[in-house]
Amino acid sequence: MKVLKYALLAAVGCLTFGLGSPSFAQQSAGDAARGKDKYMAVGCFTCHGRSGQGGALNYPAPALVDLPMPADALAAFLRNPVGDMPPYAAAVLSNADVADVLSFIKSLPGRKDPKTFPLLNQ
Amino acid sequence: MPRKPEDSPALDQPAANRRNFLKGAALSGAAALTPAESQAATPVPQQIKITPPGPRQLAADTHPPEADPVNQSSSGGEFMVDVLKSMDIDYMVMMCASSFRGIHEAIVNYADNRKPEIITTAHEEIANAMAHGYAKMAEKPIATIFHGTVGVQHASMALYNAWCDRVPILAFCGNIIEADKRLPGAEWVHSAVDPLAMVRDMLKYDDQPASLQHFAESAVRAVKIATTPPMGPVMLSLDAELQENPIENRAGLRIPKYTPVIPPVGDPGALAEAARLLANAENPVIIVDRMTRTPAGLERLVAFAEALQCAVVDTGGRMNFPTRHPLNQSQRGRAVIAQADVILGIEMNDLWGQLHAHSDRVHRSDRGVTRAGAKVITLGNREMYSKSNFQDSARFQEADLTIAGDGESSLPLLTELVKKAVTSDRKSAHEERGKKLGAARLAAVNLAMSDATLGWDASPVSTARVAAELYAQIKDDDWSLVGSAIRFNWPQRLWNMDKKHRWNGGSGGAGIGYNAPAALGAALANKAKGRLSVAIQGDGDFMFVPSTLWTAAHHRIPLLYVMHNNRAYHQEYMYLQAMAGRRGRGATKAHIGTTLTDPNVDYATVARGMGIYGEGPITDPKELGPALKRALAVVRRGEPALVDVVTDQR
Ligand SMILES: Cc1ncc(C[n+]2csc(CCOP(=O)(O)OP(=O)(O)O)c2C)c(N)n1
Numbered sequence: 001m002k003v004l005k006y007a008l009l010a011a012v013g014c015l016t017f018g019l020g021s022p023s024f025a026q027q028s029a030g031d032a033a034r035g036k037d038k039y040m041a042v043g044c045f046t047c048h049g050r051s052g053q054g055g056a057l058n059y060p061a062p063a064l065v066d067l068p069m070p071a072d073a074l075a076a077f078l079r080n081p082v083g084d085m086p087p088y089a090a091a092v093l094s095n096a097d098v099a100d101v102l103s104f105i106k107s108l109p110g111r112k113d114p115k116t117f118p119l120l121n122q
Numbered sequence: 123m124p125r126k127p128e129d130s131p132a133l134d135q136p137a138a139n140r141r142n143f144l145k146g147a148a149l150s151g152a153a154a155l156t157p158a159e160s161q162a163a164t165p166v167p168q169q170i171k172i173t174p175p176g177p178r179q180l181a182a183d184t185h186p187p188e189a190d191p192v193n194q195s196s197s198g199g200e201f202m203v204d205v206l207k208s209m210d211i212d213y214m215v216m217m218c219a220s221s222f223r224g225i226h227e228a229i230v231n232y233a234d235n236r237k238p239e240i241i242t243t244a245h246e247e248i249a250n251a252m253a254h255g256y257a258k259m260a261e262k263p264i265a266t267i268f269h270g271t272v273g274v275q276h277a278s279m280a281l282y283n284a285w286c287d288r289v290p291i292l293a294f295c296g297n298i299i300e301a302d303k304r305l306p307g308a309e310w311v312h313s314a315v316d317p318l319a320m321v322r323d324m325l326k327y328d329d330q331p332a333s334l335q336h337f338a339e340s341a342v343r344a345v346k347i348a349t350t351p352p353m354g355p356v357m358l359s360l361d362a363e364l365q366e367n368p369i370e371n372r373a374g375l376r377i378p379k380y381t382p383v384i385p386p387v388g389d390p391g392a393l394a395e396a397a398r399l400l401a402n403a404e405n406p407v408i409i410v411d412r413m414t415r416t417p418a419g420l421e422r423l424v425a426f427a428e429a430l431q432c433a434v435v436d437t438g439g440r441m442n443f444p445t446r447h448p449l450n451q452s453q454r455g456r457a458v459i460a461q462a463d464v465i466l467g468i469e470m471n472d473l474w475g476q477l478h479a480h481s482d483r484v485h486r487s488d489r490g491v492t493r494a495g496a497k498v499i500t501l502g503n504r505e506m507y508s509k510s511n512f513q514d515s516a517r518f519q520e521a522d523l524t525i526a527g528d529g530e531s532s533l534p535l536l537t538e539l540v541k542k543a544v545t546s547d548r549k550s551a552h553e554e555r556g557k558k559l560g561a562a563r564l565a566a567v568n569l570a571m572s573d574a575t576l577g578w579d580a581s582p583v584s585t586a587r588v589a590a591e592l593y594a595q596i597k598d599d600d601w602s603l604v605g606s607a608i609r610f611n612w613p614q615r616l617w618n619m620d621k622k623h624r625w626n627g628g629s630g631g632a633g634i635g636y637n638a639p640a641a642l643g644a645a646l647a648n649k650a651k652g653r654l655s656v657a658i659q660g661d662g663d664f665m666f667v668p669s670t671l672w673t674a675a676h677h678r679i680p681l682l683y684v685m686h687n688n689r690a691y692h693q694e695y696m697y698l699q700a701m702a703g704r705r706g707r708g709a710t711k712a713h714i715g716t717t718l719t720d721p722n723v724d725y726a727t728v729a730r731g732m733g734i735y736g737e738g739p740i741t742d743p744k745e746l747g748p749a750l751k752r753a754l755a756v757v758r759r760g761e762p763a764l765v766d767v768v769t770d771q772r
Binding site: 043091113114 | 481572582609616696697701704710772
């Protein structure tokens with residue numbers, strides 16, 4: 001029952017937010033500096049960390065560096081996320097904003113080889 | 123106002139009269155007793171007919187006053203101290219109050235402030251949380267004492283944490299039972315008919331002794347009950363007159379012998395069945411929470427897991443299993459639980475939570491994460507004592523075999539039975555399994571190390587960096603992590619935690635305001651062992667109980683607080699964002715009511731103001747190592763210190 005309900009909600013969500021529209025695809029090349037401001041302003045940092053390192057809500061909130069999603073997939077996810085990740089409506093975070101946030105995430109330093117960190121090898 | 127004896131001609135004997143009065147009071151309170159029974163239980167001459175207010179009371183009220191002595195040569199409080207000494211109670215942690223001035227004075231002068239020694243705190247919550255942290259680290263309870271009614275209410279939060287965490291505390295409060303002895307004003311509002319009623323749901327046992335002999339028996343009983351698994355706080359309400367008045371006949375009083383209760387081992391037949399299931403399982407998993415009571419517990423779990431070569435998931439309620447043991451799969455608990463065909467939960471508080479995922483969405487839902495047909499065995503004390511109001515029971519988890527018995531005590535027999543049940547043809551499969559688990563653990567460690575590099579140079583400082591910098595400074599000492607912040611699990615991921623004292627478990631009731639004082643209590647226990655105590659300290663937790671630092675300074679308890687200063691009640695900050703997101707309203711206002719900014723708190727200055735070494739705020743991660751080094755030099759010479767680190771959220 002519940003699974004069906006979520007599937008329905010997801011479908012409605014996609015319709016409402018008009019994902020995959022050509023205009024959004026055009027906006028996909030975001031601006032990392034603006035994205036950083038958004039990432040902070042709408043609070044992605046509170047659960048995923050300022051460096052996209054991940055964190056913990058009820059369960060772990062995953063690291064966002066090396067995120068495999070393209071911008072439209074990220075937007076689709078943000079409108080209708082899984083688990084305890086809260087949704088971000090287009091009114092709060094436009095598709096253009098999502099593209100900026102993704103650029104910011106991609107601009108983060110990301111993982112390094114831990115073997116080169118003496119403090120992590122003790 | 124002099125407190126006059128009721129019907130005694132002897133000057134030095136009001137305690138005896140008080141006893142009789144209290145007996146009468148207790149009996150009338152019991153209500154179920156008939157007048158005949160009540161008369162039989164009260165040693166008064168037959169010819170006196172007992173009707174309220176009672177001839178004895180009348181006589182006392184109408185007869186000329188007894189001589190009014192100004193000195194006494196003994197006190198009930200002294201006897202109470204003798205009882206505490208008989209049970210080797212090291213400390214009495216308190217927030218001073220007149221309702222227990224009788225025993226307070228006896229401790230400082232009669233006992234010369236030794237066994238128990240007084241630890242002064244500025245809040246009853248601090249006193250009880252200190253006792254909570256101490257008991258887990260020292261493996262024995264200490265005492266706390268606080269004011270009737272008002273002190274009990276302040277203490278209740280910390281008692282609740284100890285209750286949920288199944289930790290023994292011998293708590294006391296003062297009370298003035300006899301109404302006509304109370305001074306007008308404070309003594310009335312600080313007295314109660316039943317002062318422990320408001321905390322009874324979080325006590326394993328309580329009493330309000332009516333005589334000194336009654337006290338002795340109830341105190342020894344209380345400690346025995348408190349320290350029998352499942353352990354818990356116990357409390358006695360001490361009548362002020364019982365503490366203050368002279369002892370009528372010391373020779374007539376007897377302190378019962380205190381013998382610790384031996385915790386029960388699970389039924390051998392049931393343990394054998396568990397051993398059979400585990401030995402024949404393809405992927406058995408042990409999940410363990412509040413199991414280790416003594417250093418032996420950890421060693422026994424290692425021997426048991428090695429006998430099975432199976433995965434161990436330590437959920438951290440105690441320091442149960444070495445973090446670098448190859449079989450430690452705590453960082454990949456979900457993965458091993460999903461594959462398990464037999465699951466053994468030992469001293470689990472919330473096994474359901476480990477075996478299910480729950481979603482925090484508009485419609486809440488849950489799903490099992492175990493394999494169909496997986497067998498569940500539980501071993502522990504959980505079912506042996508519980509109460510109904512507070513819901514610390516967690517959700518009900520069905521099981522195929524539930525064994526009542528103390529986990530730590532049952533492990534040696536269970537291990538022997540497993541060794542017998544493992545046939546030689548299974549042995550090589552087990553060895554193979556162990557190797558695979560070891561490799562999987564190494565992969566999890568590599569992931570943790572890789573995760574830790576994210577944001578390494580960032581400011582605010584990443585929590586991983588804090589953990590790594592701290593470990594570098596302490597790893598060659600006999601260190602002890604006496605407290606940590608919410609979901610700050612880098613030590614479990616990165617550090618070599620190999621002994622019971624490396625970690626002291628969590629709060630139990632998730633009542634914030636626990637970590638700072640409980641860490642100090644554990645550090646007090648560590649002081650006697652010469653260990654280096656460190657605590658990761660949430661700023662939100664600290665703000666409940668900042669005067670903990672003064673107690674640390676006053677009693678020279680060596681402990682380094684590393685302030686995880688994310689300038690927020692961050693857990694709630696995230697929840698508020700989730701709420702706003704759900705309602706499509708954005709997150710720009712989620713900081714209202716959830717953050718600790720404007721002004722930022724300067725914790726180093728707070729620390730110095732409380733008389734301890736303070737450094738910070740540190741925002742540049744490169745400055746952290748040197749600051750920790752300086753602060754640890756202070757701790758190593760026997761004093762507390764605090765380093766305030768402005769950190770990223772989690
Ligand atoms: C007595 C009490 N009040 C309120 C809460 C709700 N609460 C849960 S976590 C939390 C924040 C604690 O702040 P901090 O110790 O700084 O940890 P952080 O969440 O920032 O990591 C609060 C207020 C609680 N658990 N206990």
